[in-house]
Amino acid sequence: MARDAETIQAEIERARDALAVTIDELTTRANPRRVVEQxxxxxxxxxxxxxxxxxxxxxxxxxxxxxxxxxxx
Missing domain, CATH: 1.20.5 (Single alpha-helices involved in coiled-coils or other helix-helix interfaces)
Structure with a gap:
């Protein structure tokens, strides 16, 4: 079953947004000051x-x- 280009583009955008959120979370967790305070x-x-x-x-x-x-x- 072939998917159209708009559907694929929408999935890519969702994946990109999810990845950005994950990277932001990891950046926050790995912050050295935060680790020291914890x-x-x-x-x-x-x-x-x-x-x-x-x-x-x-x-x-x-x-x-x-x-x-x-x-x-």
Whole structure:
């Protein structure tokens, strides 16, 4: 079944528009500033979790204790 030139042209225009929208979306998602901001937000949320926060505090305290102990040997 043959298609006429106008139908083919219309399909090409729709495909071109869809591609333009996709490229715009990818450009927005891959923006380095946006990626950094997303990483910062994720890190803040993760560090706000009490399990993570108190675990890091305990590791820091233990590390400090080991360093002080080695200094005074």
């Amino acid at each position: 990483g910062k937000r994720t890190l803040r949320v993760t560090l706000a979790d009490p399990k993570v926060k108190y675990s890091l505090m305990a590791v820091g305290a233990l590390f400090s204790l080991v360093v002080v102990r080695r200094l005074f040997r």
